[in-house]
Amino acid sequence: MSKRLIKLVLFYIILIGVWQCLAFLKVWPEYIFPSPLGVLKTLVTGFEDKTFIIGILISMKRILIGYGISIVLGLLIGLLIGRIKTLNETLGTLVLGFQALPSICWLPLALLWFGLSETAMQAIVILGSLFSIIIGADTGVKNVPPIYIRAARTMGARGLQLYTKVIIPAALPSIISGFKQGWSFAWRSLMAAELLYVGLGLGHLLMMGRELNDMNQVIAVMIVIIVIGVVVDRLIFAKIENKVRERWGLA
Amino acid sequence: MIKREYEQFQFQGEELKKLAEIKPHKLIDLRGAVCPHPLNVIRDTISSLNDKEILQAICDHEPTAKENVPRFSARRGYPFGIIEQNGLWQIFIQKIEKAQPRLQVVNVSKAFKTSDGNFTALNEVNLTIHQGEFVCLLGPSGCGKTTLLNLIAGLDKPTKGEIWSNGNRVTGPGSDRVVVFQEGALFPWLTVMQNVEFGLKILKVDGKIRKALALDYLKLVGLDEKFHNSFIHQLSGGMKQRVAIARALAMEPSVLLMDEPFAALDVYTRETLQEELQNIWSESHKTIVFVTHNVQEAALLGDRVIVFGKNPGRIKSEYEIDIERPRKIDNPEVFLNTKWITNDLREEIEGSEYEDEVRGVAQR
């Protein structure tokens, strides 16, 4: 473990070192190739004058609202498709089709429907994550070993109880994977959408960097976006996923 | 308390054959287990034996290998008696009140739809099981044992026929009939305790009582306390089956349906669990329907062994196993019964192979 950590730290030190050297040697002009120090300075000022914090908060608010709606809708639809044959054979195919669509492709449609607005941002997040969540829940439900349901039924479980006490828990590993994938799709498409929308989100800050020819800001915002993505994915979803898989005996 | 009344039948000489006309009903002894009807005893022998021999057979039956009827005798307290007075035979058959069968399978057939038409898994099955009986369903793979168990459990519906539980038509699962599956039916997202409490929670049993019951039954099946809060994948196969049995018992069902619960276990664990199951059964007076394809296990555990045949699945024959309990696996009587039943089963398997061969030749 610690050996791995040393390798990791060394790698990044060398990477940043090489980067700093190249920048120092001025091989390329600074507006094309910024230095790590410059980026760091921009990061610090960005957080000090709160533009980055506001950007993060605004983007987070958008994704949390949209993603929350997606979870509720996606779970509901996924569970129904997984259990009801007719729905699976009809709505299920539509979901599979939409899932094949890269989520950013919803952008033009959202813009046409809602204009460049807060609603469009939300729509992008919802549409970006909904289908992964549906499919995660659907797969989970379909793969619930029938013996669990039989066992529960002989112990008197009926109707809704079967969902809450057996089907959802049994499908949880797959549901969580769907959540995880849905989140990363939503995050990506939101960032792309914010590039076009003057709404102070992180994507907008990125675009502002380009407009001001401020390469430091571009890189700094990219780092912020990466860090948020990694933190949520690795520290939240991966943790939950591992815990669930371990408890379910799948690990 | 059971009131004892006797039906009296008198026979003289040749008339003894009239015994065959007595309405065949099952008799239950004081334990609640089924005893052989005298008619069953002589069914096979009546044509070949004379009167005296028949009586001898009833009173103290020593089976020949062909008869396949396990040993039993009037002296063992079965509720029938026979007296001979001056050439007049009197047979007393004890009538018992409330002889309502616990489970009744009436003319049940089950067909499954498959890609190439209907497949008959069970054909015209009739079976009556009384309160407190330990019945083993035995047969080769694919003869419909699990199918029948699922029908009794109410997890599936018969294509034809009816199933009755305690005088009520079975239309769905009921917590008076709980199934212990072969394996893999414990919920991995719950701890051992939570698994055992699952059914009680559904029944809305109060938390304290629930916990107490769960602890009781986990103790009964002999699961070490340190595993009570483990997750299922952390247990060995034997421990899992213990938990599965505890989970079913905790519901306090009057009927326990067990589908090859010990099939996946090693010999030692299986023997221990078989012993424990016998103890649980004799203490709890439960009705147990136990599916197995292990003849020895059936002969060891069952009061009655129902042998199934294949193609289509049907009841082929039935054995009353009258051996004192608790039985040990090395009991010579268990061994004898195992041998008889095995011979019977071998006939079934070889017979169908022979048929297949004939059919194969005919096709060529």
Ligand SMILES: Nc1ncnc2c1ncn2[C@@H]1O[C@H](COP(=O)(O)OP(=O)(O)OP(=O)(O)O)[C@@H](O)[C@H]1O
């Ligand atoms: N849902 C189903 N659809 C189609 N065929 C089925 C279905 N369930 C069982 N069968 C068939 O019915 C027959 C009896 O199956 P069943 O599971 O009852 O056998 P079994 O006696 O329990 O065998 P084993 O000892 O192997 O468990 C088998 O041939 C099986 O293929």
Ligand SMILES: [Mg+2]
């Ligand atoms: Mg089976």
